[in-house]
Amino acid sequence: MHLAPPRLRRPLTGLAGLALLGTALTGLGAAPAPAADTATYLNSRAPIPDRVADLLRRMTLKEKIGQLDQLALVTLQGTCNWSGGALNQDCLHSVLVDNAAGSILSGGGMPPQVNSPKDWAELTNQVQNYAITYSRLHIPILYGIDAVHGHNNVLGATMFPQQIGMGATWDPALETAVEQSTQRAVAATGTTWAFGPVAEVARDQRWGRYYEAFSEDPLLTGTMAASAVRGLQDGSSGTQVAATVKHFAGYSQPLNGHDRVPADYSPRYLQDTILPAYQQAIAAGALSVMADSGAVNGVPVTASHELLTDVLRGRYHFDGVVVSDWSDVRSLQTAYHVAADYPEAVAEAVNAGVDMAMEPTDAPGFSAAALTAVQRGLLSRQRIDQAVSRVLTLKFRMGLFEHPYVDAGRADAVVNGADLGLARKAATESAVLLRNEHAVLPFTAATHRLVVTGPSADNLPNQLGGWSIGWQGVPNGTTVPGVTVLAGLKAGAPAGTTVDYQPDPTAAAAALKEADAAVVVVGNTPGAEGPNDQPNPSLSAEQQAQVAALQATGKPVVVVVIADRPLVLGSAANTAGLLMAWLPGTEGGDAVADLLYGKAEPSGRLPVSWPKAIGNEPEFYTQLPGTNGGTDSGYSPLFAFGAGLSYTGWQTGAPGLDRATVRSDTTLQVTVPVTNSGARDGDLVVPVYVSQAVSKVLTPPKWLVGFTRVHLAAGASGTANLNVPVSLLAHTQGDITGAGHPQVAPGSYTLLAGDATTGTGFTVR
Missing domain, CATH: 3.40.50.1700 (Glycoside hydrolase family 3 C-terminal domain)
Incomplete structure (x- = not known):
């Protein structure tokens, strides 16, 4: 039954607003158990695909289109724009009922009127309650937040090191623990869609988002990003949070070092260097992916079927939701000029693979544009149904139909000063x-x-x-x-x-x-x-x-x-x-x-290269060899990738291998002898690299294929054990078009541990 909301122009504030909306929120806000004749989509015992199909067939085209739009919190406050203030019923009705928006987000600097964990929880409960109570089919919303180093928008929340610092730990288990803490804080406030981790490789120190990446190295980046996904999506707190791998793909090395400037990558560089970290993070089970705001090789990623469908879904088997970044669908028309008007821009993005558009301030405009795109034959109803199904699947996976609310009374205790x-x-x-x-x-x-x-x-x-x-x-x-x-x-x-x-x-x-x-x-x-x-x-x-x-x-x-x-x-x-x-x-x-003061032992190691002079950017340790012998023409940093000192002494031996000849589809068992030769207990990061003696395509002098941390008491010796998939030796073969596929070339290779220049040889047959 459709309930017409009271058309009050006064704002909704605090728990009085919840009472006005007619829903009492108690405990954890579990939805009532369905009656025997309840619609399948409201039956928590029904399989998710059945629930999605049942709900989808009940929806009008306009309701489906609404599920594909994500609006900023500012559209629900004050005068429904950037005025801020308390929630306003007219704004709520326009966005959540008239336009049936599927998601709300608070970006950086968009906190509630009063910023505490309890305020956040009360606000998300109010927004959620309005969507459920007054939308025709009572569909909950996804509430998104940029939680990139803790629940960082919320006063009182613990903020952890930014991702570049976490990359310097070389400690995936620690990254998982940090994200588990973030998950608990995010979940306690009802903001259960986290826009992170960033899976870009940091390749240009000029770039304004450099610190949001873990490392310049694909393997270190991907391993840390995968650990972040697992931590954010750890539902042991009782509430699921969705991680978002971003920004897929190729955002971090714009042509002139400025944010959102188009990037140009050779197909080989894109495939061997840019994409692998995203693939690792997606393989960890990420429920969503955010599209890159930029353009790659002349095509805006928001309109790239190759990246968002062929690679992401075809090769990486991703089955979650793809969301655009801020206003990027409209930018296909206004900035990139690959679409003649807004309806064409919506069609370009959705047909490329975008399931939800972060079109943050104009719900009526997005709805009208998408409807026009359908009427013109630019966007099929089948593709809309596919995208809506993915959004609804995420909502069911998150348990939002059964547990849409959080206990605001617990939020301060869970978040403030935690961990x-x-x-x-x-x-x-x-x-x-x-x-x-x-x-x-x-x-x-x-x-x-x-x-x-x-x-x-x-x-x-x-x-x-x-x-x-x-x-x-x-x-x-x-x-x-x-x-x-x-x-x-x-x-x-x-x-x-x-x-x-x-x-x-x-x-x-x-x-x-x-x-x-x-x-x-x-x-x-x-x-x-x-x-x-x-x-x-x-x-x-x-x-x-x-x-x-x-x-x-x-x-x-x-x-x-x-x-x-x-x-x-x-x-x-x-x-x-x-x-x-x-x-x-x-x-x-x-x-x-x-x-x-020496109460702790330094153990961090550089996840990026440190340039010694302006003009050497971009600089990274996998720079390919050339014939120029001029000053700084090769890799010549002030401090190299992996550099770092300790207060104790360390000795690292040559890697040991379980075999000298391997196939390309096997995994090497690698052992590295390590001794703490100093007078203090400590942790050592043990990176393992590989170099290739001869290759038909250029390969770096060495590249990372594994790493671990070992703890040893003063004077003790031990062994670092690593598994190195031989597939990490692969590079895209073929000529300059990069039209070949990544393959492990047969031949001789050498494993190197730490900063050693000599190592242990093996052969791939």
């Missing part, structure tokens, strides 16, 4: 020690006075980066709980050590003359996407000058970098100590202090 120890561990493992001249670190009992300075020493927004409460970072005037580096150094200082904070550079240099050492915390400021593009990704001249003034005192200087990418350091590259902390999250200050 701080895990966040501290993640920030500690992510930090990479790159210089430690004369063993200046860890600071010893002889360090009685420590001068702390630098623009990021006491700056939590810098420490969190973009996508933190707001899209471009923590908004001005917003206080976020967390521990800065200064606070961590003060709280963790050993007895007898005084921490002297001097924010003024001149005063800091003067104070250092009477102190034992300085910690200067430098880096860049928060940002995201295009506004965060940095054609000159280097440490500012002012910060370089500050470091130089400190060094001029002759006292030891330790630089801590809080940044979203490796920065060309210039004169600041040669200090006694250098620690890259990335964007370490709310507990980053304690993590940095633990490392500098």
